[in-house]
Amino acid sequence: MDNILLLAIIVIVYLFMIAYLGYRGYRKTKNTLDYLVAGRSVHPFVMALSYGATFISTSAIVGFGGAAAFFGMGLLWLTFLNIAAGIIIAFLVFGKRTRKMGHNLDAHTFPELLGKRFRSSFIQGFSGLVIFVFMPIYAAAVLIGSARFIETTFTTVDYNIALLIYTLIILAYVLAGGLKAVMYTDAMQGSIMFVGMATLLVFTYTKLGGVTAAHQALAGLTGQVPQKLAAMGHLGWTRMPALGSALWWNLVSTIVLGVGIGVLAQPQLAVRFMTVKSTKEINRAVGVGGVFILCMTGVAFVVGALSNAYFFNHPQFGKISLAVAEGNIDKIIPAFINSALPVWFVYLFMLTLLSAAMSTSSSQFHAMGAAIGRDVFEKFILKGKHVKYSVAITRVGILAGVLVTVVLGYKLPGSVIAVATAIFFGLCASTFLPSYAGALFWKGVTKAGVIASMFTGFLGTCLWLLFIHQKESEALGLCKLLFGKATLAQFPWTVVDPIVVMLPLSAVVLVLVSLFTKKVSGEHINHCFKHI
Amino acid sequence: MVILGIDDPGVWLAYLLCIASAVFCVVYGILRWNTGDEA
Numbered sequence: 001m002d003n004i005l006l007l008a009i010i011v012i013v014y015l016f017m018i019a020y021l022g023y024r025g026y027r028k029t030k031n032t033l034d035y036l037v038a039g040r041s042v043h044p045f046v047m048a049l050s051y052g053a054t055f056i057s058t059s060a061i062v063g064f065g066g067a068a069a070f071f072g073m074g075l076l077w078l079t080f081l082n083i084a085a086g087i088i089i090a091f092l093v094f095g096k097r098t099r100k101m102g103h104n105l106d107a108h109t110f111p112e113l114l115g116k117r118f119r120s121s122f123i124q125g126f127s128g129l130v131i132f133v134f135m136p137i138y139a140a141a142v143l144i145g146s147a148r149f150i151e152t153t154f155t156t157v158d159y160n161i162a163l164l165i166y167t168l169i170i171l172a173y174v175l176a177g178g179l180k181a182v183m184y185t186d187a188m189q190g191s192i193m194f195v196g197m198a199t200l201l202v203f204t205y206t207k208l209g210g211v212t213a214a215h216q217a218l219a220g221l222t223g224q225v226p227q228k229l230a231a232m233g234h235l236g237w238t239r240m241p242a243l244g245s246a247l248w249w250n251l252v253s254t255i256v257l258g259v260g261i262g263v264l265a266q267p268q269l270a271v272r273f274m275t276v277k278s279t280k281e282i283n284r285a286v287g288v289g290g291v292f293i294l295c296m297t298g299v300a301f302v303v304g305a306l307s308n309a310y311f312f313n314h315p316q317f318g319k320i321s322l323a324v325a326e327g328n329i330d331k332i333i334p335a336f337i338n339s340a341l342p343v344w345f346v347y348l349f350m351l352t353l354l355s356a357a358m359s360t361s362s363s364q365f366h367a368m369g370a371a372i373g374r375d376v377f378e379k380f381i382l383k384g385k386h387v388k389y390s391v392a393i394t395r396v397g398i399l400a401g402v403l404v405t406v407v408l409g410y411k412l413p414g415s416v417i418a419v420a421t422a423i424f425f426g427l428c429a430s431t432f433l434p435s436y437a438g439a440l441f442w443k444g445v446t447k448a449g450v451i452a453s454m455f456t457g458f459l460g461t462c463l464w465l466l467f468i469h470q471k472e473s474e475a476l477g478l479c480k481l482l483f484g485k486a487t488l489a490q491f492p493w494t495v496v497d498p499i500v501v502m503l504p505l506s507a508v509v510l511v512l513v514s515l516f517t518k519k520v521s522g523e524h525i526n527h528c529f530k531h532i
Numbered sequence: 533m534v535i536l537g538i539d540d541p542g543v544w545l546a547y548l549l550c551i552a553s554a555v556f557c558v559v560y561g562i563l564r565w566n567t568g569d570e571a
Binding site for chain 1: 536537538539540542543546547549550551553554556557558559560561562564565566567
């Protein structure tokens with residue numbers, strides 16, 4: 001950074017805009033409905049950008065962009081799934097019913113939607129507890145990435161100070177303005193992200209001589225694949241890994257399926273559908289959401305892969321991205337930006353990453369607070385009797401969630417970012433997705449079926465991560481402690497993500513148990529599905 | 533077959549599907565702009 005004053009001015013202007021939008025959210029928040037679901041009256045443009053900006057964090061741009069430099073353009077299957085599942089199916093199939101059923105049941109959170117649908121405070125409490133216990137790991141991963149990024153951008157700022165300041169700024173507007181403040185700031189941050197990433201794509205293709213020329217240059221590097229990677233199934237950066245190889249399983253099961261499908265059952269995203277006043281708004285939001293996601297992950301993955309062609313053909317480097325970043329894939333995108341693009345764009349990209357981080361963190365803080373405050377404490381422990389101070393309870397919940405996240409942010413290793421994201425997405429999918437889909441589409445699903453399905457998905461995923469999936473079982477060490485080896489399984493199971501096994505199993509359990517247990521009353525079902 | 537300089541169908545198909553799905557979102561949003569129930 002050769003002009004720290006200009007950078008400081010840009011950041012101060014950005015923070016003033018955040019403060020103004022946070023204040024607007026605070027002024028417009030009058031009751032619990034406003035605080036938890038933004039009064040169910042959010043503009044479709046704001047909803048779509050808020051959904052996208054919450055979905056895409058710094059790790060999606062830097063971490064997964066770096067992963068694309070490693071795997072190649074095959075990672076674009078994840079972008080396709082992000083749009084097909086994360087936007088088209090999520091908005092048009094799940095979103096419309098979520099909005100209507102959320103209105104019918106007056107649900108304010110994702111766990112509350114499930115709890116009221118099956119008339120079970122246990123389902124609401126358990127769902128809230130899963131979110132509160134595991135979301136801080138994902139939130140801490142985003143926090144670590146953001147603090148590291150601030151530390152490297154402002155070289156005079158210590159990591160610990162960066163983490164604290166970043167957290168306090170977000171905490172201020174989330175606590176004051178609830179979901180309205182979160183969504184207003186998300187929309188602004190999403191707009192910055194869109195401009196930043198679109199500019200990055202244009203610059204990259206221009207730098208490499210156009211779309212086809214850039215891809216041809218990358219295809220010409222096939223002979224440069226390191227021997228170790230070639231042995232694992234790497235066939236080049238414009239090709240998919242060899243079918244059935246370790247790299248193929250890693251790419252397809254963990255990255256593409258784990259993150260691509262996992263997005264459907266993310267509590268902080270599902271609640272966005274309950275913030276609009278009619279399905280007309282959801283139809284209008286689809287276009288914005290689809291283009292936004294293409295511009296985020298699509299650009300990050302293409303640029304990440306093409307960085308190999310840039311670095312290899314640059315006289316100063318003459319080697320592939322992984323070698324330039326000395327094996328750390330998280331450093332590839334920043335290295336490419338700093339080397340290939342003008343200084344003014346470095347500042348714009350810095351703002352893009354800061355926006356991506358803050359928009360994701362603010363929604364995580366809000367979701368954690370609502371989960372422990374409303375779903376667990378107010379509705380499960382107090383059985384909904386103590387509703388007079390609902391917002392105050394949620395605010396205490398947000399503080400508790402942020403405290404846990406900050407402690408984890410100081411304790412967890414920096415390498416946890418991508419793993420923590422994949423774990424949370426996979427866990428949510430296996431635990432919630434069958435029950436969520438059943439709640440919206442099958443009148444015959446029962447309370448017992450949902451509880452059995454949730455336990456199967458949750459416990460199965462935890463056991464798979466502890467004893468089968470080598471990447472996590474090795475890092476967590478419990479398997480080694482109990483059985484003297486890193487994993488209990490053989491290849492390919494050691495590289496198969498838990499979502500591949502546990503999501504279908506959880507769905508089968510939901511159907512089987514629902515077929516043989518007591519149905520929800522017809523009167524209640526009619527109310528749930530009114531106007532659907 | 534080589535499309536846009538990419539020779540693996542598994543990759544150029546993903547590239548084109550990404551663009552097609554985003555275009556679908558935009559077209560759907562425009563065509564259904566005034567369609568949908570009220571609150």
